[in-house]
Amino acid sequence: MEADDAVAHGHSNQAVNANVCPAESTDERFNENIDVDEDGLFKHSTTLTNKQRGNEVTVRPATLDALSIHQLAAQGEVSQAAAHLSKDSSLLIKQDERGFTPLMWAAAFGEKAMVDFLLEKNGGTPLLYAVRGNHIKCVEALLAKGADMTIESDSGYSPMALAVALGHKKIQKVLEDHILKLYKPTTPPT
Known part of the structure; x- marks a missing residue:
């Protein structure tokens, strides 16, 4: 051929x-x-x-810039999380599609430095957020599980002071009842 x-x-x-x-x-x-x-x-x-x-x-794999605040928290990327939070501080308490906050992800993955960083930035506690939102059932559940009523927000409000300032009368009553329960003796009188 x-x-x-x-x-x-x-x-x-x-x-x-x-x-x-x-x-x-x-x-x-x-x-x-x-x-x-x-x-x-x-x-x-x-x-x-x-x-x-x-x-x-x-x-291609995502770069750190493309990761969500939740992913950064889970990976312990403190500097990147700080950059995100400097642009939008509301990301601190933002829940993902599962309802988890960045602090929850950091704690779940044992990222101690990230947990410390996020706690330093947390403007309040879950109890303070529940009081602010006037969520009575949430306040009751948090108190029943031992939420600390003495922790103040960045602005200096305790849960009780915040409830008073916002005029949440029912929340005030729940908080007062909880305080009274703390002062009652745990053993019945004989």
Whole structure:
């Protein structure tokens, strides 16, 4: 078969030339990724790419700038979390789709430095937020589980002072009742 006929029939010049085997290329970089069959013809790869399988094209891993405040907290990236919080301090108490805050993620992953950092930035406690929102059932549940009524917000309000300032009478009553319970003896009188 002549070279021109070989090209016309879909064969490469290299495969037709009896003196040069495609597998004996002098360019090793070119040769290392090529498979040939027993006749010296190129074999097509049977390995499919993700796209050929119908999958989405793989995306690059996220950079730290693209991570959410929750992901940064879980990974202990204090400087990156600080940068996010400097732009938007409300991220401190933002809940993710599961209802978890950055502090919860940091604690769950044992990121002590991040926990310390976030606690230093927390403008209040869950009890203070429940009082501020006038959420009676939440206040009761938090007090029942031992929430500390003495911790003040950054602005200097205790839970009771905040309830008074906001005019939340029912919250004030719940807090007062809890304080009275604390002063009652735990053993019944005989």
